[in-house]
Amino acid sequence: MLPGTLNMLILQVLSRKKANGYEIAKMIEERSEDALQVDHGSLYPALxxxxxxxxxxxxxxxxxxxxxxxxxSLTAAGRKQIGVERNRWREAVLAVSRVMGPA
Amino acid sequence: MKDPIHEEMEFHFAELVRERLAAGDSALEAEGYAHQRLGSRIRIQEEVRDQSAFHRLETIVRHARFALRSFGHHGGAYLLATSILALGIGLSVAMFSLVHAVVLSPLPFLAQDQVHMVWKMDAQVGERTVGELAYPELADLQANAEVDSVALIPAALYGNGRVLQNGTDEPVQIESCPTSVDLFKVLGVAPAMGRDFNARDVGGAPVVILSDPVWRRHFAARRDVVGQMTRLNGVGHTIIGVMPPEVDFPKGAGLWLLLRPDTNRGMTWLQAVARARPEVSQEALRSAMEKTFRTQVIDHPEVYSRTQGAVVTPVADFLTGSSKAHLYLSLGASLLLLLSACVSAGNLFLSRTMARKREVATRVSLGASRGQIWGQFAVEGAIAAVAATLVGSSFAAALIRLLVRWAPSDIPRIDMARLDFTALAFAAGIAVVSAMSCLMGPLVLLQEGTFEGSLRGGRAVGSRGGRRLQNAFVFSQAALTVTILVLGLLLFVSYQAMERTDTGFAHGETLTMNLAVKGQKSDPAARRLFYAELLRRLRLAPEVSSAAAVLLRPMEGPIGWDSEYSFEFEAGYRDPHLLTKANFEVVTPQYFETVGTALLEGRDFNEQDREDSPAVLIISRSLAQRIRATGREPLGQRLRVFGAWRTVVGVVADARYRRVVQAMDDLYVPDRQATPPTNYLVLRGTAPTGDLLALVRRTLKEIDPNQAIAGEATLSELRRRNQARSRFNVSLMLLFAVGATLLAAAGVHSVIGESVAVRAREIAVKLALGAGRRRLVGEFIRGALLYVTLGEVAGLIAALLLGTAAADLLYAVAPSDPLVMAGVALFVLSVAGLAAFVPAWIAAGQDPQANLQGD
Structure with missing residues (x-):
């Protein structure tokens, strides 16, 4: 799991529907087809x-x-925050891809 | 608060176990898996508890620390802005209170707008000369349908003093106003005790009405004085009334008496005060008066000039006179200063907001709405404005007392100035303006949305709107400062010129006093004998070096005897209707050496210039030059003065009798050859003033115990009094000018200081890249100085316009004086340059490392 992405993932999951901690962890893992393994222990401090x-x-x-x-469940501010986190993530991805260059 | 984390953990653990059991694991395997995925539940619980506790605590501490740090960083600016505003508010509220008392507040007269002063005006020789009225004209004015009531009073109180003997104290001379019956009816005031004059008093037994101060000082405020007799100039008068304290008209009158009816239309020495009927405007009254005066020309062509017209002045303007212009100028300057203070405060608030951009941006990103941010600034601005108004008003209250004490006493009603309801309302209005000026900066920044984007950009990103507003602030402050400074300096230069002016009276220590001879001795022959005896005895005293008498002493005020004159050599070809006027004085021998006016040619008057000897005249240098210009020698020329031919026997230096700033030609005639009385004694000696005065009193008692002296003053005191208003005015303006300069310096300083703080990183990079300190400093202050210069140009134009409008307050200096203008422009530019240079120089001298790493 990439550092700093947990918040974004949690918010994204919650944007569909409300969920409990166990469900959040499961949904992240399922949606990433188990590519992302959530440290269940770090979930609660993040929440x-x-x-x-x-x-x-x-x-x-x-x-x-x-x-x-x-x-x-998400609040209105939380819904806004998804956009902020997503932009931040995109910038990070772009930055990394610029460094790596075309494959 | 108990965190529900424990239950959450239990639930999560159970779900993981259930998941594995459903997948077919044994209970032991399932629990092992759950333990592995979740980790130590105790550790998680502790972590969460720590974190939430820390989070809550941290929020509070962060806010508190933030507020403290913010105050530490910006508190100085905040305090400075508030004190600058307080200073501006204090000065303008104080000036407003003075103007309010003197100019704006109503007089104690009923429907004062209907009360006007009436004079004649003659527009000959292109020069407007104001003419006075004679007693018989009262009936002419009363016949006017537009006039409700009208009264005559002397054009000047001097010479009308009465010696009051109340039977117990020493005789004392009191300013008195002889008037016609209707004066108090015209003013719409009634006596506090007793009765007004009425028609039966005219030509009857002498009666007098006392002013409140005279009643208190000389009659011990006794309520039984009405009906009692008192002696004035040795004649018994019945006291019929006492006026209330607010009635002081004409200013300084201590007693009111009735004018003696007179049929001589040539005895012009009075002015009229008239109450117009309701609905009759000032212009309507003026044209009615003009019609009356034109009728006079038809009825009495031998007395009146065909070109005579009417001048009508509202009584409020008459009472306020030139102090009005002075006070308005000071009020205007104080308002400019207030404006400058508002600009300064607004600037400081703007700088502060820009410096706090990051804080605000953080709060915006945390979900604070624009309204909340705006609210925070609004509260800050309002607090500053209210605090400044409170401090400023108490400052004003103290300042008013100081100014009233300091102001020349001849400004009417200035002692009534106080911090009243109107002044407080004025202050409240100012507070709103200043609050708005404080909020303008934050508002502009919010409007352009600077805060939303600035979190990522950090300090390097400036605000264009904020910068533009700052430039506008610098511009207007430079303009205001230049305006105030130019006006202040013009007045100062005028005052300096006034101080340097040679008034023609070299002996400043010469003592002068009013000694208008009263009673039976006031006919010309008796008066001359009285003065001759008094002067003879005084001159015998060893401590007296010279003594003389004169009609009207120098600088008694803008009053005097104007005399028409004509040269004999002009006879035949000069238009007899063309008037040439000069100041007329009646003097005894030794007068010139007593006051220190140099005798340039010919001789002084002497004991041989008697009633029966040839009529002689001494003229001033300017008049002598006029004669020389025609190719003639002044001495021996003959002039017609007051209908009599006189031969010039001497020429003396020019002297300023009316005002220090007013040059006139002078004509002197010997007292034994003139009808107008010598009313003033002048005395020069080796002993202190007090001893000389005692000597005069002693001598007077020996000759005639019924006479009294009044208004003792040395020539330099008279001159100081003459210049008092100018001095008061120039001091106020200089005070304002110093304040404005300080404000401007503070304004430029804060703008540059803020801008270098915002660009700290950029500066560090440039320095690291090897930019020279000098180049950086130049770059910083160039922008600010551009707006200072532009503001200066605007300020110079404004000052020129204002100076031209107030040109009669200036003396010996033009409103466009290039030296004053250039000096002020250069001075303001250097002050601004220095104020900009200091923070820029410090910033450009920093260690680039520290700033690059610090951010």
Whole structure:
């Protein structure tokens, strides 16, 4: 997993629907066809940061497995932040590709 | 707050286990997998707890630290802006209060707009000369349908003093105003006690109305004075009333008496004060008066000039006179200074905002809306403006007291100035303006959206709008400063010229005093005897070097006796209606050596110039030169003065009798050959002034205990008094000029300081690349000095226009004086250059390493 991309990935996943921590990790792994392995342990500090910035909000709800779980969903600021993170990511990719040159 | 992390972890762990169990792992395998993916749950919990606690705490600490740092960085600028505003507000509020008291606030007269002063004007020789009225003209004016009521008062109070003997104190001379019956009806005021004059008093037993100060000082404010008798010039008068304290008209009158009816239309020494009927405008009143004066020419062609017209002045303008122009000029200058202060404060706020761009940008990126940011600046600006207004107003209150004490006492009603409701309303209006000037900078920056993009760009990116606004600030401040400085310097140069002016009175220590002879001794023969005896005794005293008497002492005010004259050699071909006027004086022998006016040719008057000897005359140098210009010798020429032919026996130096700044020709005649009385004693001696005065009082008591002296002053005191308004005015203007210069320097300094701070990185790169310090400094200050120069040009034009408008306040200097203009322009440019140079030089001398790494 590339450093600094976890926030972006979490937000992107949450832009579809709300999810609990386990589901977020699973969705990232599934959507990347298991190319990206999420460190489940680092997920929660990241979620707390996002929450503190006001980009996500939480609520308790029943999971698909019928257990009480904490669900995360995007706020309006969080939705905006996806754009910021995406631009930052694109610039980084562009910068790297300029360095590497055409294959 | 308890973090729900523990439950979340449990849930996550259970889900991972469930996932593996569903895939067919054993319970042990599934738990091992879950442990591996999730890591130590305890560690995660601690990490999260630490982080959220740290995050919350950090936010608070960061904000607090930020506010502190921001204050540390910008607090100085903030405080400076507030004190600059306070200074500007204080000065302008104080000046406004003075103008308000003297010019704007209503007089204590009923419907004052209807009350006007009326004089005659004669437009001969292209020179407007103001003429006075005689008693019989009262009836002519009263016959006017536009006039509600009208009264006559003397054109000048001097010479009308009355010696008051209240029976207990020493006799004292008091300024008095003889008037016709209707004066108080015209003004619309009533006595505080007793009654007004009425028609039965005319020609009846003498009556007098006291002013409030005279009633308090000489009658101990006793309520029973009405109806009592008092002696004026030795004649018993019944006190019929006491006026309230606010009635001071004409200014300085301590007693009001009735004019003695008189039928001589040639005795012109009065002016009229008239109340127009409601709805009658000043112009309507003037044309009505003009019609009256034209009728006079038809009825009495032997008395009146065919070209006489009317001058009508509102009573408020009459009372305020030239102090109005002076005060408005000072108010204008203080408002310019206030404007400059607003520009300075606005500039500081703008600089501060630009310096805080990054902070603001961070807050914008964290989701703060424009409105919130704007609100923060608005609060800051409003706080600064309100604080400045409060501090400025208390400063103004102190300043008003100081100025009132410092101001020349002849500015009417200036002692009424105080920080009242109107002045506070004025201050509040100013506060709004200054708050707006503080907010202009942030507003412009917000409008152009500088903050949104500037987080990534860092400090290197400037704000174009902000820069443009700063340039506008520098421009207007330079213009304002130049305007104030030029006006101040013009007044200063005028004042210097005034100080240097040779008034023709070399003996500044000569003592002068009013001694208008009263009572039975006031007929010419008795008066001459009285003065001859007084002067003889004074001259005998060892401490007196010379003593004399004169009709009107020098610089008593812009008043005097104007005399028409004509040369004998012109007779026959000169238009008899063309008037040539000169200042007329009646003097005793020894007068010239007492006041120090040099005798240039011929002789002084002496004891042989008697009533029955040939009529003689001494003329001033300017008049002698006029005679020489025709190829004749002045001595021995004959002039017609007041209808009598006189031979020139002497020429003396030019002297300024009316005002220091007013040059006139002078005619002197000996007292024994003139009807007008000598009213002033002049005395020069070796003893201190106090001893000389005591000597005069002692001698006077011996000759006639019923006479009293008044208005003692040395010639230099009279001159100082004459220049007091100019001195007051020039001091105020210089005060404003110094303030404006400091503000301009501070303004340029802050602009350059801010701009080098913003471009610190760019400077560092340039220095690292080997740019010379000198080149960098030049680059920085060139831009600022361009706008200073442009502002100076605008300021010079404004000053020229204002100076031309206020040309009668200037003396011996033109509003376009090139030396003044060039001097001010150069001075402001050097001050601005220095103010720009210092921060630029420091910035260009930095260590490039520190700045490149620091950012």
């Amino acid at each position: 707390r940061r996002l929450e503190a910035n006001g980009w996500v909000e939480t609520e308790w709800a029943m999971s698909a497995t019928n257990r009480n779980a904490r669900y995360y």
